Amino acid sequence: MTAETHARASGRTAHVMAQIRSRIASGALTNGDRLPSIRGFAASLGVSPSTVVEAYDRLAAEGLIRARAGSGFFVQASSVASLPLGARATLPGPREVDPFWVSRQSLDADDESPKPGCGWLPADWMPxxxxxxxxxxxxxxxxxxxxxxxxxxxxxxxxxxxxxxxxxxxxxxxxxxxxxxxxxxxxxxxxxxxxxxxxxxxxxxxxxxxxxxxxxxxxxxxxxxxxxxxxxxxxxxxxxxxxxxxxxxxxxxxxxxxxxxxxxxxxxxxxxxxxxxxxxxxxxxxxxxxxxxxxxxxxxxxxxxxxxxxxxxxxxxxxxxxxxxxxxxxxxxxxxxxxxxxxxxxxxxxxxxxxxxxxxxxTGGSYRKHMEEVRRRLNRTRRSVIARLTTLGIEPWLEPRGGFYLWCQLPEGVSSTALAQAAMAEGVVMAPGNVFSAAQTASRFMRFNVAQMADEKSWQVLERGAA
Amino acid sequence: MTAETHARASGRTAHVMAQIRSRIASGALTNGDRLPSIRGFAASLGVSPSTVVEAYDRLAAEGLIRARAGSGFFVQASSVASLPLGARATLPGPREVDPFWVSRQSLDADDESPKPGCGWLPADWMPxxxxxxxxxxxxxxxxxxxxxxxxxxxxxxxxxxxxxxxxxxxxxxxxxxxxxxxxxxxxxxxxxxxxxxxxxxxxxxxxxxxxxxxxxxxxxxxxxxxxxxxxxxxxxxxxxxxxxxxxxxxxxxxxxxxxxxxxxxxxxxxxxxxxxxxxxxxxxxxxxxxxxxxxxxxxxxxxxxxxxxxxxxxxxxxxxxxxxxxxxxxxxxxxxxxxxxxxxxxxxxxxxxxxxxxxxxxTGGSYRKHMEEVRRRLNRTRRSVIARLTTLGIEPWLEPRGGFYLWCQLPEGVSSTALAQAAMAEGVVMAPGNVFSAAQTASRFMRFNVAQMADEKSWQVLERGAA
Known part of the structure; x- marks a missing residue:
């Protein structure tokens, strides 16, 4: 959901909204001020009163102004309303590499961050x-x-x-x-x-x-x-x-x-x-x-x-x-x-x-074919990922008969936790072995999602980390 | 979700599906039998092989047949597949009037059952x-x-x-x-x-x-x-x-x-x-x-x-x-x-x-107006429901300033639990007082949803129960 997708206001409504926004931005209208009357503002802009009503309703829904029953619309006093549009919540800070670590990093990472540690397929693999x-x-x-x-x-x-x-x-x-x-x-x-x-x-x-x-x-x-x-x-x-x-x-x-x-x-x-x-x-x-x-x-x-x-x-x-x-x-x-x-x-x-x-x-008839294609594509991708990992001394524990996971052993002396933390510092989400191990036996293992390794950045991190 | 909405097969696909269904219904094809080959069946019906593939895929998605890799499609042996389309899960049997009672009855009742005890507005009140x-x-x-x-x-x-x-x-x-x-x-x-x-x-x-x-x-x-x-x-x-x-x-x-x-x-x-x-x-x-x-x-x-x-x-x-x-x-x-x-x-x-x-x-601009109209409609409806309940000796504990609930005291000697059970037997879902009371002090109270009382059946049950 973005401001763009919601505010599909028509040209005239958007014009009225822009007028009010610019008056607030310039300080001509400030916190608590009453907005121009609907009828008068409509006349001055040459639009219908219902256009102004719609514009005010949309600005109220955005939180910039508010309606008071029976007395019109007022500029809203709210620190929140001044947040830049499209701002993102900040990610949590550094945190122990515990079983929540991969989930939180995968879910809250930017859409663009490579995520060889995540547990789902890329968008273009989905139906x-x-x-x-x-x-x-x-x-x-x-x-x-x-x-x-x-x-x-x-x-x-x-x-x-x-x-x-x-x-x-x-x-x-x-x-x-x-x-x-x-x-x-x-x-x-x-x-x-x-x-x-x-x-x-x-x-x-x-x-x-x-x-x-x-x-x-x-x-x-x-x-x-x-x-x-x-x-x-x-x-x-x-x-x-x-x-x-x-x-x-x-x-x-x-x-x-x-x-x-x-x-x-x-x-x-x-x-x-x-x-x-x-x-x-x-x-x-x-x-x-x-x-x-x-x-x-x-x-x-x-x-x-x-x-x-x-x-x-x-x-x-x-x-x-x-x-x-x-x-x-x-x-x-x-x-x-x-x-x-x-x-x-x-x-x-x-x-x-x-x-x-x-x-x-x-039940739509295309699902079976879709999954057949996904399985074929995974098989091809898995083979090529295994080949490339092997050149780095990263060895699969097993070549799975399906799915997108590959459980691999890193070269001797390489800690998967340290590698995942280094990767995170470069914006790459990895899944280090010990988050999967109650007994903490997997410090040299890493789980890879073969469908999420198309980005060369993941490989650069691995090349440096495995060296 | 109904079979109808999912199976928007085209005319030709639907024809192929109907042919297979009728062969299964007549016993010409039975559990485990191999379906006609795609090429041969397509030729015999005068349709393209891809139409037959689509029809088989849809029947497989319905569970009537199944694909075996490399060997074609077979009639599925499954008791479940023989369930009539549109069958409903049976409701749970009689059960104590506990805090789950109203939820379960409201959620699992037929869409047509009057539900003066439920906690939501009817469909035509919603945006x-x-x-x-x-x-x-x-x-x-x-x-x-x-x-x-x-x-x-x-x-x-x-x-x-x-x-x-x-x-x-x-x-x-x-x-x-x-x-x-x-x-x-x-x-x-x-x-x-x-x-x-x-x-x-x-x-x-x-x-x-x-x-x-x-x-x-x-x-x-x-x-x-x-x-x-x-x-x-x-x-x-x-x-x-x-x-x-x-x-x-x-x-x-x-x-x-x-x-x-x-x-x-x-x-x-x-x-x-x-x-x-x-x-x-x-x-x-x-x-x-x-x-x-x-x-x-x-x-x-x-x-x-x-x-x-x-x-x-x-x-x-x-x-x-x-x-x-x-x-x-x-x-x-x-x-x-x-x-x-x-x-x-x-x-x-x-x-x-x-x-x-x-x-x-x-943020669409219509929400505020929609809720204003809902509030107006609720006020009107609440007043008329109160007037009618009062004629039955059912008295609101309070006339609320908004919302759709009305907490009412029944005439002396009337148990709201017994009344709700009698209503349930007639397919009317009510919310008896003691499900709301940890101290069990509300045996003579009933919660009504004023927006859900348009059906005369609710009133007939109340008239009999309050008498």
Whole structure:
């Protein structure tokens, strides 16, 4: 949103607005002064009174003037109104490289800053045309879509669509087992609120998505981790952890694991579920990378049938992060509790406008082809990024079968935290290994987003840092 | 979202889809069967192969068939796919009349059900034209709006606009003191997460908005309440409560209090803040009804200057509940903690698409006039609803100076809970008094939404119930 896009005033209205602005700028009108009368000003400028009313209303909406009921318009006394248009909030200052560090830097960086550490695709990889079409269409949607909070579990047709897509992976789901939420992270948050209490122990992978760590810290739970292998967690360590610490929940990505790109193998999945059963462990399977897989891999939720596994996902990686919609698929009795929690904490779920847009893009016929092209492009890009990183002595831990992440080891003696801080000083956002590691075992690792490395500045920073 | 709006297939594509549907319906194609080859089917129907591809893609998106890489399309084996189009999730069964009762019934009721108990305006009272225009415009917005998570504190221009509006009430605010959130309720939730721990005591009004009770229960805090008067809480009871229970936080609406419609008076505001200071009480001022006031009333946040007062608000009541955006204005150090919490719990704040739409509607020049008309219409409607309720022996506790709520006492011997349950059995959603009362003092009270009482069915239920 910019002043330009909002103030599409017509020529005459803009002229009246400019007249008032220049009188305020010159000091001819100052704080608290009454504006010229509508009728008189209209006559003096040769415009209609309604043009002046519109101009005053727009200036009032901008905060430059204000209306007082029955007595006209006055110049507004407000320090805020004097801020330059388009000014930006200042970025937070230097801060510890903790699990929030990458998120904050990625989200608040300028649009132009290279972000090889961020967790999303560049704009030109996204289904923009389909999104813009769906937004134009939603402007014509029925009142309920446009104005209502939406149902407590969220739009039924979108839940049915999710159930059908799950069925393609062999997970039989009823739409009643699905609740839509405001994001993937929010799905995890609601589940933690439902199932955990402070002091509980939660098991994560080492490494794992840094925001799992941030979220679990907010829930004041104990976090333990087991080493990730290319086919899932190290099962010996996993079993030892269950025996030693009796965690209540295991939080993971089965497919295209963040940050490693690893994918759970069927035998590991089977044995992992048997261990979970033996130790009464619940599992939260974060499935946001599904559509980046070349073909579906095994899912804990599918094997388990939503007995002790909860699945969550979102549309941020494949459609748009601006949509703010995720989902939870879980046992019916948990959904009941999650509905109450979502009402208490947010009143509604995701925007019905947004779920309408998502439904339209997903069923519009172009989505499958779009994702095929994204996967092909990622494969090409991943290969060339790996080749170039290797020349710098930066080695992938694994060549992932899909997705945009690449978990790499830096040359000996190079600290990824120091490298990320040096990069930040040059306006490049990187994701250093230890923000992903509860056990702090990843000081020589870095997560790269292969789709976000087109800018030579990232490579210059890496060349200097890896030397 | 309906099947109709998504499947805007062209005539030829629709024809191909219908052919496949009818073969599945007739049993000619059954679960797991391979669909006709694209080339052959195109030739037999006299359409181009790309038309068949589009039709198959759309059927796959609907879940009726699925693509297997390299081997064509197959009929999908899925019980979910056989659900009738447009089916609705079943409503939850009978349930205790607790603070969730009104929310769940209101949100999940059919669009046609009369809802005199709900907390929003009917569709035809909302600024639909401006919303639809803003949605069409956002379809042309820059990439960042369409695709990004948004900044950690939310869109700067919308925060500046909120700061300017606050300045009109005498509250000097910097945009840096504002964080955008997913809703008003979520604003309260994040503040509770930041400032409260289980076992803390929180003070509310008796009565208060029912979802305050639901939310505070989710935070496992002790809730105490003091009686509301037409000018704010009873200060003697308030002081006693501070002395007896040392609450950490007081949660209230200063203007057009929900459910009573009361408005804090300046002397009560001043004394209340002095008591808060003496007892180290924090105050959360929920300000979502501001734009329904005929003229601004006193605000605790304005008197206190965001020292111990936090202000929250949203756009659900005035623009659209489908937008899912709220805000928090608070001390800078609290905003810092709230940003971390929002990242951890949701990754991003509200949708940039949504904040763009809100900014455009608020600055579009028609908003002030729209709200003036809503206020006039509410005044007329409130008067006629009061007159008719009075003939049934249902008496307003107060005639509010604005807003859509009316807190009424039922005739002696009539239980509002029993009346609301009887109404529910006839498909009418009402808001019985005790869901608003932590102390359960409101069994003879009912909250009416004067804008939602145009349907005679509501009156028939009331006539029978009040008799």
């Amino acid at each position: 923009q045309a389909a999104l813009r079409r769906a937004l134009r269409n939603v402007a014509r949607a029925e009142d309920a879509v446009l104005l209502n909070y939406g149902r407590t579990q969220g739009d039924f047709d979108l839940r049915r669509l999710l159930a059908r897509r799950a069925a393609e992976e062999g997970l039989a789901l009823d739409p009643a087992n699905i609740m839509l939420t405001g994001s993937g992270s929010q799905s995890i948050d609601l589940i933690c609120r439902l199932l955990l209490k402070p002091g509980d122990t939660v098991l994560v992978d080492d490494p794992c998505y840094f925001n799992f760590r941030a979220l679990l810290k907010a829930h004041q739970v104990q976090v333990i981790s087991v080493a990730m292998t290319p086919t899932g967690p190290d099962l010996t360590a996993f079993e030892n952890a269950l025996e030693a610490s009796a965690p209540r929940l295991y939080l993971t990505n089965s497919a295209l694991h963040n940050p490693t790109g690893a994918t759970l193998s069927p035998p590991v999945a089977h044995r992992l579920l048997k261990l979970a059963e033996a130790h009464n462990l619940l599992i939260l399977e974060d499935d946001i990378f599904t559509d980046f897989e070349p073909e579906p891999s095994v899912r804990l939720a599918a094997l388990d049938g939503l007995n002790r596994v909860i699945r969550i996902g979102s549309f941020s990686k494949t459609l748009s992060a601006s949509l703010r919609c995720g989902y939870i698929a879980a046992r019916a009795e948990w959904i009941e509790g999650l509905v109450d929690l979502q009402i208490a904490a947010q009143f509604g779920g995701p925007s019905p406008i947004v779920t309408h847009v998502i439904g339209e893009v997903l | 639909q034209a401006a919303l639809r225009r803003a949605l069409r415009n956002v379809a042309r917005a820059e990439d960042a709006v369409l695709l990004n998570y948004g900044r950690t504190q939310g869109d700067f221009d919308l925060r500046r606009l909120l700061a300017r509006r606050a300045a009109e009430e005498g509250l000097a605010l910097d945009p840096a003191n504002i964080m955008l959130t997913g809703s008003g309720s979520q604003s309260i939730d994040l503040i509770c997460r930041l400032l409260l721990k289980p076992g803390d005591t929180v003070l509310v009004d008796d009565p208060c908005y029912f979802n305050f009770r639901a939310l505070l229960k989710a935070h496992q805090v002790q809730v105490i309440s003091v009686a509301m008067t037409p000018t704010g809480p009873d200060l003697t009871a308030f002081e006693n409560a501070l002395e007896a229970s040392a609450p950490r936080l007081y949660l209230t609406n200063s203007a057009l209090h929900n459910p009573t419609g009361a408005t804090l008076s300046p002397p009560v505001a001043h004394r209340l803040l002095k008591l808060a200071e003496a007892h180290n009480l924090l105050i959360l001022e929920d300000d979502i009804f501001t734009d329904f006031e005929p003229e601004p009333s006193v605000r605790l946040a304005a008197l206190d200057g965001l020292n111990r007062v936090i202000r929250i608000g949203s756009f659900s009541k005035t623009l659209s509940a489908s937008l899912r955006c709220g805000y928090i204005a608070a001390r800078a150090e609290w905003i810092e903690g709230l940003v971390d919490l929002q990242i951890a719990a949701q990754f991003g704040g509200p949708s940039p698409i949504v904040t763009h739409v809100i900014g455009e509607v608020l």
